[in-house]
Amino acid sequence: xxxxxxxxxxxxxxxxxxxxxxxxxxxxxxxxxxxxxxxxxxxxxxxxxxxxxxxxxxxxxxxxxxxxxxxxxxxxxxxxxxxxxxxxxxxxxxxxxxxxxxxxxxxxxxxx
Amino acid sequence: xxxxxxxxxxxxxxxxxxxxxxxxxxxxxxxxxxxxxxxxxxxxxxxxxxxxxxxxxxxxxxxxxxxxxxxxxxxxxxxxxxxxxxxxxxxxxxxxxxxxxxxxxxxxxxxx
Numbered sequence: 001x002x003x004x005x006x007x008x009x010x011x012x013x014x015x016x017x018x019x020x021x022x023x024x025x026x027x028x029x030x031x032x033x034x035x036x037x038x039x040x041x042x043x044x045x046x047x048x049x050x051x052x053x054x055x056x057x058x059x060x061x062x063x064x065x066x067x068x069x070x071x072x073x074x075x076x077x078x079x080x081x082x083x084x085x086x087x088x089x090x091x092x093x094x095x096x097x098x099x100x101x102x103x104x105x106x107x108x109x110x111x112x
Numbered sequence: 113x114x115x116x117x118x119x120x121x122x123x124x125x126x127x128x129x130x131x132x133x134x135x136x137x138x139x140x141x142x143x144x145x146x147x148x149x150x151x152x153x154x155x156x157x158x159x160x161x162x163x164x165x166x167x168x169x170x171x172x173x174x175x176x177x178x179x180x181x182x183x184x185x186x187x188x189x190x191x192x193x194x195x196x197x198x199x200x201x202x203x204x205x206x207x208x209x210x211x212x213x214x215x216x217x218x219x220x221x222x223x224x
Contacts, residue, residue, distance in 0.1 A: 031210060040120075042216035043156070043200070050209060058211070090155055099144040099204045099212060103155040 002026055004104035006091050012110045013081045021076040021107050023091030030096035032074040033058075034066060036087040037106075043090065049074055051096065081111045115139060116203050118215035126223055131188040133218050135201030138182065144204040145177055145184045146212065151197045160186060191222045 004025045013019055023032065034046040035058075045058030049068040063085060065077045078085055088108050092101040117136045125131045133147075144163055148156035162168045162175040162184065174187040184203075188195055198217040205211045 040216060043214040045211060048209075048211065056209075094210055097210065099146065099210050100158060100161060101146075101202075101212060102158065106155050 004091055004093055004102055006089075006104040006107050008107060009105065010108050012112065013078075014112055015082060017081050017111075018077070018079050019081065019109075020078075021089055021091075021109075023074045023076070023104055024072050025091075025093045025104075026072065027093055027095075027102065028071075029093035029102075030071070031094040032068065033092040033094075033101065034064075034074070034076045035090045035092065036060065036085075037090060038087050046076065046089075078109075081109075083111045085109065086111045114215075115205075115213045116201055116215040118199075118201050118218045120216060121219040122221045123218055124221045124223065125191050127191060127193060129191050129222075131191045131195065131220055131222070133186040133188075133199050133201075133220065135184045135186075135203075135215055136182055137184070137201075137203045137213075139203065139205065140179075140182065142203045142205070145175070146202040147173075147175060147186045148200040148202060148214075149197045150200060150217065156200055188220075191220075193222050193224050196220055196222045 007022045030051045033048040035043045047066040049055045052071045091104040094101045147160040150156045160175045172189045176185045200217045201215040202212040
């Protein structure tokens with residue numbers, strides 16, 4: 001039982017490049033979230049998905065897009081990376097109706 | 113005023129002492145409160161949650177909630193060096209969907 005997995009673990013991009021961060025869960029949770037964590041800023045919600053087929057913006061959605069491919073997978077796409085998107089990205093999941101969120105191991109992204 | 117506030121620390125305590133971590137929140141409608149532990153370079157791990165006023169104990173951890181004062185705290189008894197980590201307070205947003213707002217965390221250092 002892997003829980004929540006994220007790929008890749010580390011990534012370095014040049015400004016303007018694109019990439020997709022992948023998140024998958026085997027917890028049978030309905031809700032999935034993408035956060036970024038920056039020093040002194042805490043965890044900030046980028047996008048979330050209440051259930052398969054729905055996605056909504058969080059606190060800091062600009063520069064990102066998401067896809068809820070199925071119940072298990074929720075991907076985050078950077079179309080044109082900027083240095084301001086250098087951060088650690090976490091995916092989290094929760095069962096529907098619960099606030100208890102469980103986090104993946106994170107992706108450390110550097111944009112040069 | 114930030115929605116969830118924590119002292120960034122570090123809070124230094126000797127091994128065996130009680131560590132007291134505090135968190136205040138701004139939304140009087142919040143009903144669910146969480147404490148996450150995050151080791152350096154790792155993802156947040158849920159360690160406690162509390163929904164009702166008063167105390168909730170789980171092993172060496174006690175969460176305390178005072179909704180009138182909009183205050184939640186985490187006590188760690190018999191602190192161990194392995195408790196050294198950043199502790200994140202999270203509070204639900206009263207927005208109709210299960211979103212959390214995170215504080216920036218308090219760094220705890222337990223010295224042997």
